[in-house]
Amino acid sequence: MRKLDKDDLGLVEKLYDNSLRTKDIFSVLNSVSSKYIHKPDVYNAVSRQRQHKLQGLNEIELLFKTLHDNENIVGNIALKPAFNDERDQDGAFIQSIFWAYRDLIDEFLVGKDVNHIQDE
Structure with a gap:
């Protein structure tokens, strides 16, 4: 060895x-x-x-950090509370994650609608 x-x-x-x-x-x-x-x-x-x-983070923490720190990313994370019982909250579950790059959104907005192109 x-x-x-x-x-x-x-x-x-x-x-x-x-x-x-x-x-x-x-x-x-x-x-x-x-x-x-x-x-x-x-x-x-x-x-x-x-x-x-991962910079010492787990994968989810790194995703949150990247979405928060990168100015070129538009994102949203929806969390759903998780409960141990009726009274005691025990964290949260990720319900949904969405992100898009600002420059791609800008390029999309500049482009023509596909239906409009077919009509020409």
């Missing part, structure tokens, strides 16, 4: 950025390496990459 070296970690990062699944990353590392690759090391490296990409 050996720990992943710098080259292995670089390859894990590239493969993860290209949306390969962890088991596929493990297979690729095994095929290009002449040494034994320990599966937990690969899973741990992918987990660290995911946490780095």
